[in-house]
Amino acid sequence: MTSFTGRVAVVTGGTKGIGQAVAARFEAAGATVVTLARTEPARAVGRFIAADLADRGAVQAAFEAIADEFGRVDVLVNNAGGARPGQALDYPEAAARAAFDLNVLGVLYAAQCMYPLTPEHGGASIVNIGSVAGTRPSPGTAVYGAAKAALASLTKSLALEWAPRVRVNCVVPGPVLTESLTAYYGGPEAAALVGQGLPMGRMAQPADVAGACLYLASDDAGQVSGAELLVHGGGEAPRFNRGSGAPGPDPTTAGK
Numbered sequence: 001m002t003s004f005t006g007r008v009a010v011v012t013g014g015t016k017g018i019g020q021a022v023a024a025r026f027e028a029a030g031a032t033v034v035t036l037a038r039t040e041p042a043r044a045v046g047r048f049i050a051a052d053l054a055d056r057g058a059v060q061a062a063f064e065a066i067a068d069e070f071g072r073v074d075v076l077v078n079n080a081g082g083a084r085p086g087q088a089l090d091y092p093e094a095a096a097r098a099a100f101d102l103n104v105l106g107v108l109y110a111a112q113c114m115y116p117l118t119p120e121h122g123g124a125s126i127v128n129i130g131s132v133a134g135t136r137p138s139p140g141t142a143v144y145g146a147a148k149a150a151l152a153s154l155t156k157s158l159a160l161e162w163a164p165r166v167r168v169n170c171v172v173p174g175p176v177l178t179e180s181l182t183a184y185y186g187g188p189e190a191a192a193l194v195g196q197g198l199p200m201g202r203m204a205q206p207a208d209v210a211g212a213c214l215y216l217a218s219d220d221a222g223q224v225s226g227a228e229l230l231v232h233g234g235g236e237a238p239r240f241n242r243g244s245g246a247p248g249p250d251p252t253t254a255g256k
């Protein structure tokens with residue numbers, strides 16, 4: 001696997017959950033890591049810069065600080081994201097706009113600010129964090145899923161427009177055992193039950209997503225751009241498997 005020594009990796013939302021694991025993984029691989037989020041954590045991985053990714057001016061200021069301090073960016077992991085759950089019928093307008101501002105426009109802003117800081121001869125890479133909600137809707141994810149679907153499209157457009165200088169890919173996780181998801185499911189036991197319903201028999205850990213990011217940003221993935229890498233433990237076993245005698249857990253009873 002590529003050593004990232006001498007390379008600068010920026011991880012948005014790198015203070016919690018998946019982003020923190022991604023930041024730690026790049027740091028362990030030798031990268032100089034910069035994490036961006038709104039709130040400074042008690043102990044940041046790498047250099048922390050406060051920025052609201054949904055605010056174009058704040059993103060620009062953060063990348064100006066990165067340019068001043070480090071002079072370049074080799075890897076950008078656009079991990080900051082998420083949206084409040086809710087049915088489409090009465091989803092509040094402000095929340096819908098916020099979801100697109102963060103999950104789509106925030107990624108565009110960060111990518112635009114990163115591009116001029118990448119080496120002209122190539123080797124730089126962007127990894128966006130999507131979600132299976134972008135391709136497989138489930139109740140309560142209408143706006144979030146639409147935003148992640150837009151992100152998948154943005155990934156492919158940037159990959160076309162910015163080759164060969166910057167490769168652009170998307171990691172597409174299923175459920176990942178973070179504090180926020182555990183709270184969403186109502187606690188660790190309920191979350192574990194959901195994990196048991198996956199073909200792999202467990203939910204992904206943040207480190208599973210970090211490993212996928214490291215691969216996509218590495219020289220081993222030098223010909224991979226515009227790709228979506230699913231990290232979803234095999235997906236969901238189809239409902240028609242229920243009672244069919246097919247091996248594996250019964251997804252229809254998990255989490256209920």
Ligand SMILES: NC(=O)c1ccc[n+]([C@@H]2O[C@H](COP(=O)([O-])OP(=O)(O)OC[C@H]3O[C@@H](n4cnc5c(N)ncnc54)[C@H](OP(=O)(O)O)[C@@H]3O)[C@@H](O)[C@H]2O)c1
Binds near residue numbers: 036038040132
């Ligand atoms: N967990 C899952 O099951 C799962 C599954 C599929 C995809 N994903 C995706 O994976 C990514 C990370 O999810 P997670 O569960 O690890 O989230 P998380 O634990 O809630 O952490 C979110 C991180 O993003 C930062 N952030 C949030 N809003 C921000 C903003 N406006 N500007 C800057 N930073 C912001 C947070 O810090 P501050 O609040 O201090 O800003 C925090 O560092 C998201 O894109 C999410 O959609 C998650």
